[in-house]
Amino acid sequence: MTRFASAALMPLADAVPRLIAGVAPVAERALPSHAALGFAAAHDVIAERGWPERPTALRDGWAVQADAVTGASAYAPIPSLAPPVWVEAGEILPEGADTVLPPEALEGRAIVADAPVGDGVRRWGEDLAAGTRLLAAGTRIAPCHLLTLGAAGDGSVAVRIPRLALIAAATPLADALSALIAREGVELGERIDAPRTCDGIAGAIRSARADAVLVLGGTGPGRTDRAVAALALAGEVLAHGIALRPGETAAFGRAGGRPVLLLPGRPEAALAVFLALGRPLLAALSGVRMPEPEAGTLLRKVAATIGVSDVVFVRRRADGRSIVPRSVPRFAVESDASTPCLEPLGGADLALSHLAEADGAILVPPEREGFPEGTSVGILPL
Secondary structure (H helix, E strand, O other): OOOOOHHHOEEHHHHHHHHHOOOOOOOEEEEEHHHOOOOEEOOOEEOOOOEOOOOEEOOOEEEEOHHHHOOOOOOOOEEOOOOOEEEOOOOEOOOOOOEEEOHHHEEOOEEOOOOOOOOOEEOOOOOEOOOOEEEOOOOEOOHHHHHHHHHHOOOEEEEEOOEEEEEOOOOHHHHHHHHHHHOOOOEEEEEEOOOOOHHHHHHHHHHOOOOEEEEEOOOOOOOOOOHHHHHHHHOEEEEEOEEEEOOOOOEEEEEOOEEEEEEOOOHHHHHHHHHHHHHHHHHHHHOOOOOOOEEEEEOOOEEOOOOOEEEEEEEEEOOOOOOOOOOOOOOOOOOOOOOOEEEEEEOOOOOHHHHOOOOEEEEEOOOOOEEOOOOEEEEEEO
16 A cells, blocks of 8 residues: 655545535435334434323233222222223223223232222323424434334335445455445445456446445555546546545545545555545435444553544453453453443554454544543444
8 A cells, every 4th residue: 555645645634524515415215114224314203193192001900990999909809890801011991991900909800909090001192292303314213213103104204325336346345345335324226346447447437326436446556556547537536645544545536426435455444444434425425413423441552643544443342351462461441331441453554354353443633643541432333
């Protein structure tokens, strides 16, 4: 990989806004609620009705009117001319019932226990009040959202699903990128293995049926690296050389009115560029609201280069134990039990055996030389 002089590189803080400038969220489409999982809601989703719509049982038992059984006990049973109605948890209560007694409250035809009004019952609207905002626009729909979306009306949700084309040869790295893209609520419409010539890559960029294009490999100064020249042929290059380590040779531009992001061919550099530039681009296309990153505590010191944004891959360690070789000193870091400890694995030129252990990364800003052991940092998930 080429090493540019840092003064010639575009700072990451400038590159991200320039990449997504003018990028609007894609058109919305309606999907059944169960099919919208993982995609970003196009609008606020509001509950049109209260839920449950009628009182329901919270437990298995006998549905009764509380006033009719007040004072009932084993010493003062209340005879019942007709046995109360048995209900299962989740069933609608019969007309007039407002309480569910436990199974043992009935002995023969006598009630031997009472309960206050509403005991064992979910009243109308207690799970969800009409007018409640179920989802904010830009929220990625998670499994638990499906529990409430049925109360939103017709059972469909408007979502935004960008369509992405990946120009890459069939490699394990292309497979890994495809999997990461799918987890971003994006449809990988095409994966194109174009000839690695300037005309071949340019033709693939022009013909891709997508809202954005990613090109993997060919961004460096090698004699066979043609991706940047191909982008210039197909459209325009807005930046080549980002102050990001690894990933200095990344480039981006426009072709046919669509953003095009060029990722280096080295695995650690490609993943770093995807996290730092690709993910914000996909978020802009889907209109997603980026959540606050999960925090973690560093188990070891991380060194970085002033003037460059460093991506360091990490592995979460809930138990706080290091996974580095025995020759490396191990440290005990005290942290909140709910905060994962992070084992730094490395960044530029990271061996595949270590990169395969990563489940996230951290970004060291260009004004820092790194982070000391025990620092709390945000995690970019992989």
